[in-house]
Amino acid sequence: MSDEEEVSEEYNNFEEEEEADTARELVVPGEILTDDIKNFIPGRGTIYSTDKKKIVSLHIGLKQISKNYINVIPLRGLYVPQPGDKVIGIIVDKNPVKYKLDINSNDFGQLKPKNTIKKGKPMGRRMGRPNYRDNRQSRDDFSTDKFNIGDILIVKVLSADRLNKPELTTIGKYLGKKHSGIVITIDPPKIPRVIGRDGSMIKMLKKLTNTRIFVTQNGRIYLEGEDLVHERLLIDAIRKIEREAHTVGLTDRMQAYIENEKVKRDIK
Amino acid sequence: MTLLIKDEYPEKLFREDGKRLDGRDKTELRPIKMEVGMLKNADGSAYIEWGNNKIFAAVFGPREVHPHHLAKPDKGILRVFYRMATYSVFDRKRPAPGRREKEISMIIADCIKPVLFLELYPGSSFELFIEVIDADGGTRCASTTIAALALADAGIPMRSLITSVAVGKIDGELVTDLSGIEDKAGEADLPTAITWFNEELSLLQFDGDMTLKELETLMTYAKDALTKIYEMQFNTLKQKYIDIQEGINQKTNENEKGGDN
Numbered sequence: 001m002s003d004e005e006e007v008s009e010e011y012n013n014f015e016e017e018e019e020a021d022t023a024r025e026l027v028v029p030g031e032i033l034t035d036d037i038k039n040f041i042p043g044r045g046t047i048y049s050t051d052k053k054k055i056v057s058l059h060i061g062l063k064q065i066s067k068n069y070i071n072v073i074p075l076r077g078l079y080v081p082q083p084g085d086k087v088i089g090i091i092v093d094k095n096p097v098k099y100k101l102d103i104n105s106n107d108f109g110q111l112k113p114k115n116t117i118k119k120g121k122p123m124g125r126r127m128g129r130p131n132y133r134d135n136r137q138s139r140d141d142f143s144t145d146k147f148n149i150g151d152i153l154i155v156k157v158l159s160a161d162r163l164n165k166p167e168l169t170t171i172g173k174y175l176g177k178k179h180s181g182i183v184i185t186i187d188p189p190k191i192p193r194v195i196g197r198d199g200s201m202i203k204m205l206k207k208l209t210n211t212r213i214f215v216t217q218n219g220r221i222y223l224e225g226e227d228l229v230h231e232r233l234l235i236d237a238i239r240k241i242e243r244e245a246h247t248v249g250l251t252d253r254m255q256a257y258i259e260n261e262k263v264k265r266d267i268k
Numbered sequence: 269m270t271l272l273i274k275d276e277y278p279e280k281l282f283r284e285d286g287k288r289l290d291g292r293d294k295t296e297l298r299p300i301k302m303e304v305g306m307l308k309n310a311d312g313s314a315y316i317e318w319g320n321n322k323i324f325a326a327v328f329g330p331r332e333v334h335p336h337h338l339a340k341p342d343k344g345i346l347r348v349f350y351r352m353a354t355y356s357v358f359d360r361k362r363p364a365p366g367r368r369e370k371e372i373s374m375i376i377a378d379c380i381k382p383v384l385f386l387e388l389y390p391g392s393s394f395e396l397f398i399e400v401i402d403a404d405g406g407t408r409c410a411s412t413t414i415a416a417l418a419l420a421d422a423g424i425p426m427r428s429l430i431t432s433v434a435v436g437k438i439d440g441e442l443v444t445d446l447s448g449i450e451d452k453a454g455e456a457d458l459p460t461a462i463t464w465f466n467e468e469l470s471l472l473q474f475d476g477d478m479t480l481k482e483l484e485t486l487m488t489y490a491k492d493a494l495t496k497i498y499e500m501q502f503n504t505l506k507q508k509y510i511d512i513q514e515g516i517n518q519k520t521n522e523n524e525k526g527g528d529n
Contacts, residue, residue: 028505029383029420030428030464047427050466058425060505075509076312076423078330106330106392162390189423247513 024062024073026246031057033070040065045072061189062246075246079105079188079218081160086175088183088220089168091151094144101155104185104218107165111155113142115169152178154214154222174214181212181224184235188219190245194238201241201251208258209234229267233258277453281438288443288450290319295444295489297433297496302414302504304421312422314414314504319447320404323411325418330392344389348377350411352400372408373398379412379461379471380419383427394424405448406434412461412471413497420505429501432461432471433493435486437478442486444493458483460490464498 027033033055034040042048043066045059057063059074081087081103089101089109099111147153154175160166170176186194194215195202206213211225211234221238225231237258244250262268282288292298298319307313310326333339338347350373354361376398384394396418398411412432419426436446438454451457456476463470478486 026506026509028429028502029426031502045425056428056465058427059423060420074423076421078311078423106389107332162388187423244512244516246509247516253516 027057043069043071074189081157081166085157085217087216087218109166109168111168186242193245297445312418314417316414318410322402324399325414326397327418327422329394330389333393344386344392346394348373348396350398356403405451428465431494431498434459435490
């Protein structure tokens with residue numbers, strides 16, 4: 001599994017949030033963003049005021065204007081599952097028909113056994129029909145013996161809406177159970193900052209700490225390095241990114257920080 | 269200086285120089301200090317020192333509802349737990365939640381609901397815990413004020429902030445922001461709260477007696493005080509992030525200076 005592929009896979013899923021690295025205005029809920037409703041349309045995290053004459057913010061976040069949309073990028077907030085997202089989940093409960101996963105959202109995700117077993121391609125054709133003889137469904141396909149409570153899985157969201165519990169799958173590239181490594185949790189809205197524009201931040205982190213990183217949209221980060229010292233350094237760096245996510249010139253500052261810490265901690 | 273609350277109240281609530289017992293003018297607020305995000309395990313949190321009041325607020329959510337039968341299939345629910353510490357008042361307060369605490373929890377919840385988008389979170393709950401550590405009059409107003417800050421700090425979408433203040437009448441004079449002793453010995457007490465997105469009153473309680481004209485004057489007093497507190501709330505929320513940016517700027521300046529030498 002190549003690290004570079006992992007990154008490119010991930011940051012494609014994010015919208016163009018990391019635009020010009022310029023100082024953006026800090027706004028709070030109810031703050032008026034503009035009176036000019038002829039030229040601007042409320043985008044993400046914004047709403048028309050009650051009299052429809054202003055655009056106001058819904059979150060505490062950073063104001064951003066792209067074309068004629070006004071967006072507010074939140075600084076705090078909850079992860080909302082979207083189909084196609086890759087997330088890290090922890091199994092908190094299971095019964096004979098499904099697993100219940102904590103995916104750092106307001107609802108638990110559910111993983112059915114049929115979504116944990118990869119079905120092969122049909123073995124050629126037999127009497128004009130696809131031959132599934134060698135991968136017929138067995139009783140094991142429908143039991144929840146594969147994983148245990150407490151296991152950490154990288155899963156993909158199959159379906160998610162407001163009313164039903166998100167459905168997950170472990171079939172796919174990079175998905176499945178993790179046997180070693182560390183998982184840390186940060187604020188989900190700050191994940192794009194950990195990746196950086198075109199993955200610049202995460203590439204730098206990987207290069208300098210020599211660690212494998214898998215960043216997921218629900219705010220959990222999986223990392224595995226050659227030893228604990230490197231992993232500790234990376235965790236400290238990610239915590240620093242989380243704290244300073246709203247500031248300007250973060251990537252350069254982080255590079256200096258890691259190089260500094262390496263000297264301090266006597267790491268090669 | 270601690271204020272001992274006794275059964276007998278002072279005869280006059282104004283000093284000879286025309287100021288109130290704690291040295292304030294009629295429309296002056298007590299000193300207010302607010303802070304956000306100091307509780308690590310809560311999704312959002314806020315702390316206020318309003319005169320002698322000291323109150324914490326913590327927000328969790330949206331999350332699963334327990335007990336499950338309280339969940340609504342079409343919208344989320346907001347649950348407020350206003351509690352007073354046993355040592356927060358002069359006499360020991362019995363720790364079990366009493367009639368007064370349930371009432372205040374309910375009015376704070378009703379007051380905050382209009383600014384939240386509860387319909388976006390069916391089957392979930394927001395939980396707001398308010399702990400009064402030290403009480404000296406106007407805790408329901410202070411609690412509502414920081415409840416808004418805690419919700420904003422948690423990143424929950426809100427139409428606007430909420431601000432609350434009490435106005436009233438003591439010794440025949442109309443005043444803003446009653447302290448504990450003025451609340452008890454005064455003639456009327458009028459807690460108000462405003463939702464800023466429509467500038468409507470979200471809370472209005474009344475206890476005592478006054479004329480209709482006096483009520484109108486008090487509402488203008490309340491509006492002035494609310495505007496002042498709203499500005500403080502704005503600055504408190506931003507200050508958390510501005511402090512971090514300023515710390516970085518200072519550091520880089522120092523480094524540049526060090527590099528020159």
